[in-house]
Amino acid sequence: MPVAVKRKEQILGIAGNFFRERGYAATSMRHIARKVGVEPASLYSHFKSKDEILQYICFRIADEFFEMQEPILNSMSNPVEKLKRLVTGHINVIIHNLEAASVFFNEWCYLKKPELKKFIAMRERYEKGFHDVIQQGITSGDFRMTDTNFTVRLLFSVMNGVHEWYKTSGKVTPDEAGEKMSEFILEGLAIK
Amino acid sequence: MPVAVKRKEQILGIAGNFFRERGYAATSMRHIARKVGVEPASLYSHFKSKDEILQYICFRIADEFFEMQEPILNSMSNPVEKLKRLVTGHINVIIHNLEAASVFFNEWCYLKKPELKKFIAMRERYEKGFHDVIQQGITSGDFRMTDTNFTVRLLFSVMNGVHEWYKTSGKVTPDEAGEKMSEFILEGLAIK
């Protein structure tokens, strides 16, 4: 049993790598198998299909996002503080799962029917958490901007972009990146 | 001749659509041909390969980005004004070529060796334009932030995200979007 778990993790790791680098559609089971050091058919001892591998990667990191978000939403912080913590938390999840995050953001669309619907619903629920905080901040007069949806879009664009350019080898730690990103989002670029 | 040009454009349009919706790797020449209303082999009267279709889409919109950027960089505006115009210009190009932009941002990596290198070099040159303006703004004391590279990354994340959520059916015009995005980038979210 522990052997199987290890192998399963190994497959997920290698598949995630490929999915990020070449994309889901351009990655074949034979590619994955060769890198794992196993025959293609053997992968089916661990996963029912190529699609199931994608499911594991996508939904596992989704769980991490929710586990990070929940306590913050339920806390008593003000909108500014909440947003700061959400931003830092969000990009921390991304940075600590760079490959899975890339797959989560770019390859989710290859999920098949039932799981695809589930995925989209989940993502909307997660985004609603941010939406509500932004809304609170606007209502309370802490935040500029009037169009909440527009603002949420911008917010996610800034945050989610991180998986494309963050290098683990770089000198910016995840928390520093979160700090600076929060500053950018809240204070902007210009000095008044 | 004019017949061929029309067909060529039609193919580019349909291919762009597919590449955006399903991705380059998951789109086959047969898919494209069927939608065009032609046999797969006939596509090769207009393009040497599937890869060449991708090249057309990617490099054509690249030209638009440069044509927009050049006069702004050569102008005598201050950094703040330059950045505003660059942001508005950039997202205008995206919004007016939503499909091509999606391919440009997400499918460029499927370009093959010589064009891939050319593409990357081009993109770096384009990004350097933004980099220089940010640098000027920091030097002149107009901009906050100390890490120019980091700032450029955030900037592009905000701007490039637009192709994923902008709906042409929406009520926000391209120029309004540019305006509001510039405000977000420069002033941030929080009211001091």
Added chain:
DNA sequence: TTCAAAGCCTAACGCTCGTTTTGCAAATCT
């Protein structure tokens, strides 16, 4: 020690892929 399960392999299935060859008909040019 027995025995079922887990993990893997060989072989193959039906299918789709990008692309080429060849030829024909219509449009274009001289």
Added chain:
DNA sequence: AGATTTGCAAAACGAGCGTTAGGCTTTGAA
């Protein structure tokens, strides 16, 4: 009007795809 290029189709190529069936070997529990 004749010559030539253009646009398209029919047919096929070799290759790679996801996946399955069946059997062998090792492993871990009783």
